[in-house]
Amino acid sequence: MLLDITGWRPGEIDGGVALATELGQFPGGRSLYDPRPGEPRTLGPGVIRRFYHSADTP
Structure with a gap:
């Protein structure tokens, strides 16, 4: 799946x-x-980055 992160700052996605x-x-x-x-x-x-599923939370 692709997530459009247009307009997101690097600090908003660096931690996942x-x-x-x-x-x-x-x-x-x-x-x-x-x-x-x-x-x-x-x-x-x-900003282009690959993300990998790490967990699910309620």
Whole structure:
């Protein structure tokens, strides 16, 4: 899945993101996604980063 982070500042995504979902372990909860340690962030006209599922939370 792709998440459009247009307009997000690097500090808003460097620590990962929590996305509302009905597909996780807790329906109506959030799935947590984090960047893989050591994986570079691509800079340019925007911020490009891969995130990997790390956990689900209610």
